[in-house]
Amino acid sequence: MRHERHRPDDRTGNEPTTARSALGLRVALSAVYVPLFVVGAVIFGFWASRARPGDSPSPTVLSVLAIVCAVLALLALADYAVVQRRRKAGRGRTRPR
Numbered sequence: 001m002r003h004e005r006h007r008p009d010d011r012t013g014n015e016p017t018t019a020r021s022a023l024g025l026r027v028a029l030s031a032v033y034v035p036l037f038v039v040g041a042v043i044f045g046f047w048a049s050r051a052r053p054g055d056s057p058s059p060t061v062l063s064v065l066a067i068v069c070a071v072l073a074l075l076a077l078a079d080y081a082v083v084q085r086r087r088k089a090g091r092g093r094t095r096p097r
Contacts, residue, residue: 023083030080037073041066 048062 030076033076037069040069
């Protein structure tokens with residue numbers, strides 16, 4: 001019995017060959033979450049700068065929250081950039097029938 005070797009780019013499942021990501025949804029989510037996370041980072045950063053060492057939540061916790069919000073804003077912005085690049089690259093292509 002002869003075994004066939006599979007190449008890494010061979011399809012192994014039954015997904016459609018024209019499957020596409022929901023780029024419009026990703027743009028909408030980025031449009032909502034980038035400003036939300038930026039505002040969160042600013043608010044938590046300002047709050048951390050006004051907090052005193054004995055306060056609850058502590059300035060450290062508030063600073064960590066500000067950093068987390070800033071990182072999430074950057075990730076959402078990077079996703080938006082990837083989506084725009086994919087949309088631009090896909091405009092010249094035609095869909096196979």
